[in-house]
Structure formats: C-alpha cells, structure tokens
Amino acid sequence: MYVIFLSESFTMSNMIYGHAILIRRCFMGFVRFDAEGAVGIVTIDRPKALNALNSEVLSDLEACFDGIDTNVIRAVVLTGSGDKSFVAGADIGEMSNLSVAEGEAFGKKGNDVFRKIETFPVPVIAAVNGFALGGGCELAMSCDIRICSENAVFGQPEVGLGITPGFGGTQRLARIIGIGMAKQLIFTARNIKAQEALRLGLVNAVYTSEELMVQAKKMADAIAANAPIAVRAAKKAVNDGLQVDIDKAVAIEEKLFGSCFETHDQKEGMGAFMEKRKEKNFTNS
Numbered sequence: 001m002y003v004i005f006l007s008e009s010f011t012m013s014n015m016i017y018g019h020a021i022l023i024r025r026c027f028m029g030f031v032r033f034d035a036e037g038a039v040g041i042v043t044i045d046r047p048k049a050l051n052a053l054n055s056e057v058l059s060d061l062e063a064c065f066d067g068i069d070t071n072v073i074r075a076v077v078l079t080g081s082g083d084k085s086f087v088a089g090a091d092i093g094e095m096s097n098l099s100v101a102e103g104e105a106f107g108k109k110g111n112d113v114f115r116k117i118e119t120f121p122v123p124v125i126a127a128v129n130g131f132a133l134g135g136g137c138e139l140a141m142s143c144d145i146r147i148c149s150e151n152a153v154f155g156q157p158e159v160g161l162g163i164t165p166g167f168g169g170t171q172r173l174a175r176i177i178g179i180g181m182a183k184q185l186i187f188t189a190r191n192i193k194a195q196e197a198l199r200l201g202l203v204n205a206v207y208t209s210e211e212l213m214v215q216a217k218k219m220a221d222a223i224a225a226n227a228p229i230a231v232r233a234a235k236k237a238v239n240d241g242l243q244v245d246i247d248k249a250v251a252i253e254e255k256l257f258g259s260c261f262e263t264h265d266q267k268e269g270m271g272a273f274m275e276k277r278k279e280k281n282f283t284n285s
Contacts, residue, residue, distance in 0.1 A: 050088035074224035087136030110167035114142035155191030227265035
C-alpha cells in the first residue's frame with residue numbers, strides 16, 4: 001500500500017535534461033521516496049525504532065526500488081529519517097525467536113534486497129546520518145558510494161548477539177576495507193566513528209549533519225548530469241569485473257565500452273567536446 005503525491009505546479013525549472021519532470025513523493029509504509037529532478041531520494045522512515053530493519057521495512061525498501069523509473073531517475077540518495085540513525089541494524093525483536101530455517105530465510109530476504117540495490121542500474125549514494133550498525137552498515141555497503149555525518153557510527157556487532165552478520169557484512173566489508181581489518185571489526189564487534197571509517201575507506205567523506213544531504217544531492221546531481229548510458233555501463237563494468245579475474249574483467253569492460261558507441265549520448269558528448277560547448281542534451285539513448 002502506498003500513496004503518491006504529484007506537484008500541481010509546473011515551471012520551466014521542471015524541465016530537466018529534456019524531459020518534463022514533476023517533483024513527486026511516494027510513501028510505502030516505512031520507506032519514503034522523493035524525486036527532485038533526475039535525483040531520487042529514498043528515506044527509511046522508522047525513526048522511533050532508529051530505522052531498524054524488519055521484514056516489513058525490507059519489503060517496503062524493495063518495493064520502493066522496484067518502483068523507481070530509471071528512464072527519469074539518474075542517481076539515488078539513500079538515507080534514514082532523523083539525525084540519530086541511518087539504520088541502527090536489523091530488528092532484534094523480530095529475530096530473537098527465529099528457527100534455523102526462519103533465520104536463513106530472513107538473511108536471504110535482506111541479501112536479496114541489498115543485492116537489488118547493489119546491482120541497481122543507476123548509482124546509489126548512502127548518506128549515513130548517525131548509527132549504521134549491523135544491517136545498517138551492510139545496507140550502506142550495498143550502495144556504490146558512502147558519505148556520512150560527523151556523528152555516524154559504523155559496526156558489525158552481531159557476534160556479541162550470538163549470530164554472524166547476515167546481510168552480506170562478512171563479504172562486503174572485507175572487499176571494501178581489506179580482509180584483516182574486516183575480520184578484526186567483525187570478530188571484536190567493535191564500533192568505529194566517522195573519522196576512522198574515513199581512514200579505513202569505508203566512507204568517502206565526512207560532513208556536518210547540516211551539510212550531509214546538501215553534499216549528497218550535489219554529488220547525485222553531478223552524476224545525473226553525465227551520460228546515463230555511460231554511467232550505467234561504468235557501474236556494471238566495475239561491479240561485474242570485480243567478480244572475475246583481470247583477463248575476464250577487461251573483456252567485460254571492452255564490451256561495455258563498445259556498447260556506448262553509435263548511441264545518441266556518445267555522439268552528443270563527443271560532439272559537445274569537439275564543438276567546445278558546455279550544454280549537453282543526454283537522453284539515455
């Protein structure tokens with residue numbers, strides 16, 4: 001069940017990249033979606049529970065991403081409601097009495113949603129505003145880029161609860177910050193603050209709480225201004241290439257590189273460069 005609100009007004013400022021785009025808002029239970037031009041903003045909206053992930057939130061998050069029109073939206077910012085927590089983790093109340101089969105199923109549900117985000121056609125930026133623990137850290141790691149506020153706290157505290165990370169934490173953390181440090185953080189269940197996360201490469205930048213969303217939108221706008229076909233192909237090349245050896249990886253890149261040619265966006269981008277004009281009309285075609 002969700003509700004969509006469309007703006008009644010329309011001005012030339014709504015003409016983005018050659019398309020008439022209305023700023024719109026969509027509510028899906030615990031997840032809110034706002035479109036601002038070619039940038040989508042997904043907000044997990046369960047602040048009383050510090051935006052903790054239960055089955056309903058995961059379903060809402062999946063439905064939200066399924067509903068994003070990637071013909072219009074060229075970059076997504078994912079954040080949490082309020083300034084205390086991005087996502088404080090998976091809902092322990094829901095997990096506490098699960099059976100072995102139910103626990104595995106809950107892990108699969110989270111992994112399926114996070115893989116959907118990780119492989120989403122357009123780049124996803126995590127704007128981490130506060131706690132990103134357990135499932136929250138895992139959610140942030142499923143995004144392409146992570147930036148955070150000064151009060152952000154990251155960690156995989158699951159072993160202190162008698163379980164392992166279950167939404168990809170054992171896999172993505174090692175890929176992002178290295179095997180040794182990932183094992184140390186997971187085995188000790190130690191949380192780290194924003195500056196240490198920056199030093200380890202878990203996040204790309206740290207901002208004040210007031211500046212976080214401003215900078216996230218600025219980055220998303222910069223991505224959205226580029227050729228969508230090329231950005232999507234570049235994301236796929238990086239993601240797919242990391243799963244295979246270097247020889248297969250460069251073959252993946254060659255194919256995606258070649259796929260950009262003879263497109264409108266390739267001709268427009270190179271034409272603008274040769275004609276020395278700043279304006280580019282990329283159409284994702």
